[in-house]
Amino acid sequence: MVAHPASFPKGAVADPDRILDGLSTSILIVDQAQALLYLNVAAETLFGVSRNQVRGRPLAELLVDSAALSEVIDRAVETWRPISRRELALRSVYGDTELTVDCNVAPYEEAGTPAAVLIEISDGTQHQRITRENALLTQIGGSRAMIRQLAHEIKNPLGGLRGAAQLLERQLADAAMREYTSVIISEADRLATLVDTLLGPGHHPRKxxxxxxxxxxxxxxxxxxxxxxxxxxxxxxxxxxxxxxxxxxxxxxxxxxxxxxxxxxxxxxxxxxxxxxxxxxxxxxxxxxxxxxxxxxxxxxxxxxxxxxxxxxxxxxxxxxxxxxxxxxxxxxxxxxxxxxxxxxxxxxxxxxxxxxxxxxxxxxxxxxxxx
Known part of the structure; x- marks a missing residue:
């Protein structure tokens, strides 16, 4: 877990802010009242806001719905131990995209500094998206094969149905009766068009x-x-x-x-x-x-x-x-x-x-x- 910036001793080789800004994971630090004390660069990018805009403001003003994360923070403070949560849904007030994140929440206290809570967030949206896309691609391949087999099974009897209706129509002298065969033929044509649509283009893309x-x-x-x-x-x-x-x-x-x-x-x-x-x-x-x-x-x-x-x-x-x-x-x-x-x-x-x-x-x- 990353230490609170205030805990780094004076004269340390590295500037604590630069260390946190160099991390790819998002770091937020809030006080026990859940007012924002710090965001690193990754957190600014993730939530679409600069740290200066939100410093000192309640966490609830950063997130559209902060209830889930606030509950984890309260639990960490209450037990005074780190707590992890996976696949937490968050949405920044400053962006429309809903994020799926994994987070570690840990209370932190150092002599001479006020107690605070450090929140380490890993964006799981990309991993979730790749999983969803793979499922979609699998779905496309499976449904395409199923549709083509089903379409061919439907088209064969449709052709026979239409041909039989045409032959019957020629044998009927009564115009009223021929209306029924016309309905059969037109409905068979409609279903054949529907099946052709399901099959899609019969040629490779002409790029x-x-x-x-x-x-x-x-x-x-x-x-x-x-x-x-x-x-x-x-x-x-x-x-x-x-x-x-x-x-x-x-x-x-x-x-x-x-x-x-x-x-x-x-x-x-x-x-x-x-x-x-x-x-x-x-x-x-x-x-x-x-x-x-x-x-x-x-x-x-x-x-x-x-x-x-x-x-x-x-x-x-x-x-x-x-x-x-x-x-x-x-x-x-x-x-x-x-x-x-x-x-x-x-x-x-x-x-x-x-x-x-x-x-x-x-x-x-x-x-x-x-x-x-």
């Missing part, structure tokens, strides 16, 4: 150098035409994003599926309206599953809709899973499949009032190193 913003502009215009008047579409682009090698038609379809989902989510509350933000960023040394890429394009569709229902979050990318009564449950499954053909992945984060779907597309081949 070419593409400006992703050109595709996003096209998708944005289509979404604006579909969106109600009280839904605004905003753009937040990173102009430094270099061209990518993509199949433009497949990626447009994937982005269009995400965008239309966002429009439909906001449209559930017709009177309130809302906002959709199309955002691009470049990420460096980013992991997609177990593979690390030097550069990754990040394309986000953010909406202010009601959020993804909790019971759907683990199965959202499965085919035929939908939260809307009129939904087919194919849009996200198809989008995930199309992006995975480019070695990419779609992730999402959601809470009531803010949902973000993120497309990750690598620029280059993966590094030799694998994600830990």
């Amino acid at each position: 070419e150098s593409v400006n992703i913003h050109e595709l996003l502009q096209h998708v944005g215009h289509l979404l604006a035409a579909d969106a109600p008047p009280n839904v605004s579409i905003e753009r937040d682009y990173d102009p430094s994003l270099p061209p990518l090698l993509l199949d433009r038609h497949q990626i447009i379809q994937a982005m269009l599926n995400l965008g239309r989902n966002a429009v439909q989510a906001i449209s559930q509350n017709k009177s309130a309206g809302g906002k959709i933000t199309l955002r691009t960023r470049v990420l460096t040394n980013e992991n997609i599953g177990t593979r690390r890429y030097r550069l990754v394009a990040c394309v986000q569709f953010e909406d202010t809709g009601p959020g993804v229902p909790e019971h759907l979050r683990d199965t959202l990318f499965y085919p035929l899973v939908t939260g809307r009564p009129d939904g087919t449950g194919l849009g996200l499954a198809v989008a995930q499949d199309l992006v995975s053909r480019h070695d990419g992945l779609i992730e999402f984060e959601s809470r009531p009032g803010l949902t973000t779907f993120t497309i990750l597309l690598p620029f280059h081949a993966p590094d030799a190193r694998k994600a830990s």
Whole structure:
């Protein structure tokens, strides 16, 4: 455990603040009333705030909900011994991202200095994200194989059903009876189209150098035409994003599926309206599953809709899973499949009032190193 900065003797070789600032783990020090005394550089980065902004202020003013961490601190003070907690959920007041952290909390007392509590935090969000992405990639592979086998099993009898209905139609003189065979034929065609959608494109991506913003502009215009008047579409682009090698038609379809989902989510509350933000960023040394890429394009569709229902979050990318009564449950499954053909992945984060779907597309081949 790291010592309180005040405990280092005068004239020590190293400046205690510099030692703590050199650590990759986040260090917070609070007094027994849980007022913030110190944050190191890693903690400033993790919570998106400078130590000068929060020094002397209650811990509750740093975190959206500090109850879980406060309970650990109280327990450490009460027993006067170190306490550890794993996978604690925290969200900074100064950032929208929810963090999953492991923390060690220890009371500290030194002669001549007030008693304090030192909190050592390791960000477990990255590890959790890699685990989630690996599960998604496994899910994609398994569901794709299952869908293709099931689709072929469905298409064969559908063809026979349609052919039999056509033959029967030719034998019927009564126009009223032929209406029934027309229904059979049209429903068989509808199911065949649904199966083709499940199967996805029958060819490998035809990649070419593409400006992703050109595709996003096209998708944005289509979404604006579909969106109600009280839904605004905003753009937040990173102009430094270099061209990518993509199949433009497949990626447009994937982005269009995400965008239309966002429009439909906001449209559930017709009177309130809302906002959709199309955002691009470049990420460096980013992991997609177990593979690390030097550069990754990040394309986000953010909406202010009601959020993804909790019971759907683990199965959202499965085919035929939908939260809307009129939904087919194919849009996200198809989008995930199309992006995975480019070695990419779609992730999402959601809470009531803010949902973000993120497309990750690598620029280059993966590094030799694998994600830990």
